[in-house]
Amino acid sequence: MSSYTELLKTRGVARIIAAQLTARFPFGMLSLAFLLHIEHTYESYGVAGLVLAALSIGQAIAGPLTSRLMGVWGMRPVILITMIICASAISVIALVPLGIAADMAVAFVAGLTMPPIQPAVRTIYPKMVNSKQLTPLFSLDASAQEIIWVLGPVITTFVSVQIGTVWGILLAVAFLVGGGIWFLTSPELGRVRIPRSKRKLGAVLKKPPVLLSTIVGFLLVATCAAIEAGVVSAFGEGGAEAGIVLAIFAVGSLVGGLSLGHRPIGPWALARRMAIVFVGTAVAAASLNIWWLSIVLFIAGVGIAPALAVMFSIVSASVRFSDTAEAYGWVGTGQLIGAAVGSALAGFLIDGIGPSGAFLVAAGLAFFGFLVPLFGKRFHPDLRGRDASPLPDTEPVTVVG
Template identity: 70%
Template sequence: MKSYLDLLRTRGVARIMSAQLLARFPNGMLSLAYLIHIEHIAHSYGAAGLVLAATSIGQAVAGPLTSRWMGAWGMRKVLILTISVCTVTIGTIALAPALPVPIYMVLGLISGLSTPPVQPAVRTIYPKMVNSTQLTPLFSLDASAQEVIWVAGPVITTFVATQISTVVAILVALVFLVGGGLWFVLSPEVGRVRIPRSRRALGAVLAKPPVLLATVTGFLLIGACSAIEAGVVSAFGEKSAESGIVLAIFSLGSLAGGLLLGHVPIGPWALARRIFIVFAGMALAAASVNVWWLAATLLIAGVGIAPALAVMFGIVSSSVRFSETAEAYGWVGTGQLIGAALGSAGAGFMIDRFAAPGAFWVAASLAFLGFVIPTIFRKAAPDLRGRDASPIPDTEPVQTQPS
């Protein structure tokens, strides 16, 4: 723990990590808030699902695109533009009188397209804030800390939406977006780092084996996690205390795993080993829907999640030029978003046919593939044991400027 405290004492690290977590907090709130809000208006979960699908498509398209724009226009300009557009569209969804579902779908698509690229931005900034030996632990700490989003976000949204109103629930998420986004944009570190303009075509970074490996594996890992969430809710009901407790333990397992394994050196087998922990826990979870069994097995599964994400961040960072880092992380994020959508959809289909255990079968299958792929293609993952995980320097000098 001392090393993590030392990291947080490093100039600007605690501030930039807190700001980006606050700015990204709506990621754990808006999907659920949209779901409840649109269902109340249209009286149809199918209609709400269409709006969520449109939002997810927008986010998936925006990931690599807006990340790349940061190299052309600068981080602050892109962040301010996306925050502004996203604020208007989310506010419209919350405050406009009842609209036809296709209009809500268009608004959802625009809000997804304008999702601020905070995560790619901060992943790009981190290597410029700490020395090479601190970078992997910092990625691990960040991956662990983001579990707060997925633990507290849905709880806040459910409480506000059911006890006050769905409009207020969306507006609370909007306050986090604007407040955290402005805090992040105004942080000195965002002004000091300039991403060089990438000279390669959009998507060319996917030709890098580590980036493609992280994108595909992230798709499978997050898809498995989404299927687990759907299965837990199906097993106990969306308003039951058991659902919240089990999912909180799942996230706390990830938090603990990230902190415990953050300093383990990243070798070619690191990603496969961490995802095997996830697979083992999810496979065991499929055996019973007893609340204590699920709590124990998903605690095991959670231990591998944040460490696996940290490995993905590390192998991507060490394998691309600094000018390509934001776009690379954008593609990784897009893979995770698609995985989340398809994992939830696949779980829903299996729940209709086989009840809650069907979702756990989907999750275990995706996690198994997530283990097999980095095992087969382990040579695509760089060996970072005793090696700097920072991005490859560009041939042109990277400028810094006063904030």
């Protein structure tokens, strides 16, 4: 724990973590907020699914594109422009009745202009701490982001049900703008400039660790999405039990991140952490009892933040600094697609055989999430005793003191 205390005392680390978490909070709110609002408006989950699909497609396309633009225009201009457009598009869906096709088009724009906060902060981290602190910082960040995925849906459901679905969406906009401004005004954004990449868009995926992290990230987040759908289905949207189980699931991730995050990353690191996720998930369908699910999902959660930290670290250590933002953009795109696919597959199985179907889907996804790094071990860098910072570019990187 002393390594994390040291980290938080490092200049700017606590501030930048808090600012980026606030700016990214809508990521844990918008899907559910849109689902509740569109279903309420059109009385159709099918239509809500179409709007969410448009949002997800936009986000998936945007990941590497807006991340790469930060190397051309700078982080602040790209984040500011996308934040304004995205907030406007989301507000339009909440306030203006447009019709199904127009709602889908606006949702696509909202997804396409989702501010690239995560790639930006992952790119900044290596310039804020020394090489020994980088992997623990990635782990701390991955652990802290559980706040987004636990509190986001809970707050959205409460506001949407108790006050109104319009206010559920507008609250997400408030976090987007407020957190975005906080992040934009952080001095760290002015101290680091991302060099313009000389490679073609997508070339970074030729780096095996980037592709490995993108695929495993897809499977890991798809697993989590299926678990969330299964828990909500088992206990009902308004049941306190669902919130309790999901909170314990997140606490498991937090505990895992803090306890395993400082450990050296060898070639088996990602497979071992995904094995923990699989073991906990594989037995979840045996019973829908709250105590059983709380225990096994806590175990599954222990592997989540450490697995994410490994992915962030091996990507960082495998690409040039000018390519880091785009690389994290691709990893983020994989995770976004995973969230959509995991929810959709779980939904089909829930309709077919009940809540246990979602946990069967999650177990299958987690199993593949374990197999991919197991058989892809030769593509996994050995970072034991090695610097996890990005490779230097051939031209000097501007760092303003």
